[in-house]
Amino acid sequence: MDDTAQTATARPQDVRVWDPLLRLTHWSFPILIPAMWWTAENSKWALHRQIGLVLLGILTFRVLWGFLGPKTARFSQFVKGPGAVMAYLRGDGSVGPPIGHSPLGGWSTVALIGVMLLQVSLGLFAGDPYDGMTGPLNPLVGVLTADTITEIHEAFFNVVAALIVLHLAAITYYAVKGNDLVSPMVGGERPPMEGVEGIGPMPWGRGLVAVALAAGFALWIANGAPPLT
Numbered sequence: 001m002d003d004t005a006q007t008a009t010a011r012p013q014d015v016r017v018w019d020p021l022l023r024l025t026h027w028s029f030p031i032l033i034p035a036m037w038w039t040a041e042n043s044k045w046a047l048h049r050q051i052g053l054v055l056l057g058i059l060t061f062r063v064l065w066g067f068l069g070p071k072t073a074r075f076s077q078f079v080k081g082p083g084a085v086m087a088y089l090r091g092d093g094s095v096g097p098p099i100g101h102s103p104l105g106g107w108s109t110v111a112l113i114g115v116m117l118l119q120v121s122l123g124l125f126a127g128d129p130y131d132g133m134t135g136p137l138n139p140l141v142g143v144l145t146a147d148t149i150t151e152i153h154e155a156f157f158n159v160v161a162a163l164i165v166l167h168l169a170a171i172t173y174y175a176v177k178g179n180d181l182v183s184p185m186v187g188g189e190r191p192p193m194e195g196v197e198g199i200g201p202m203p204w205g206r207g208l209v210a211v212a213l214a215a216g217f218a219l220w221i222a223n224g225a226p227p228l229t
């Protein structure tokens with residue numbers, strides 16, 4: 001074996017942290033959430049409804065991926081009890097998984113996905129059938145209920161925005177402390193870590209199943225959730 005080959009074998013490998021579908025899902029948010037805000041501010045309701053349904057599909061996919069995806073995507077890896085969160089906050093680095101979300105990051109993930117799902121779900125019922133665009137499930141509720149839901153939908157955007165600001169502040173805090181979380185979320189990998197294995201090859205078959213189920217669900221909702229029989 002020559003020197004070059006030896007160096008190539010000995011060189012530690014970058015660790016794969018996030019799979020391509022999770023990253024694609026993630027980067028769709030900073031594009032689609034501002035687009036939802038802009039379309040609402042400018043009364044582009046048809047576009048607002050269409051993008052909202054795309055977001056519903058993406059969020060449904062992310063929930064399914066929390067059960068079918070690689071280990072770092074799974075809720076079972078990153079949703080931890082209060083004990084683990086408190087230990088993490090006290091600086092005990094051993095409580096979380098070596099790669100993926102920390103116990104605190106796990107809850108921030110649940111909160112972000114949860115508020116986005118709630119906001120999209122409220123939008124499905126929102127609007128006034130006698131005055132402009134409505135969500136696809138609006139006919140399932142009365143006009144007065146839809147009115148109240150519309151008001152909550154509008155106000156709740158502030159909660160979504162506040163959590164996003166907190167999310168960006170946390171990422172910046174870690175960056176300042178020298179912990180670059182952004183590069184792995186872009187390229188999927190982080191620098192080598194002693195004794196830590198990455199997520200392995202992408203499970204494309206399960207990815208296809210999750211994408212198909214999520215798209216089917218979003219299309220069914222887009223059509224007003226008709227009876228399946």
Ligand code: HEM
Pocket residue numbers: 022025026029030031033034062073100101102105106109112113164167168171181182183185
């Ligand atoms: C609308 C804006 C955004 C939303 C709603 C959002 C939401 C999320 C969610 C839900 C996760 C968890 C990923 C998962 O397990 O699926 C996450 C993780 C992450 N986000 Fe964002 N994000 C936004 C913008 C950004 C931006 C602009 C950046 C970078 C500058 C960023 C950087 C990250 C990083 C680095 C992680 C991984 C954190 C970790 O290692 O635990 N996000 N984000």
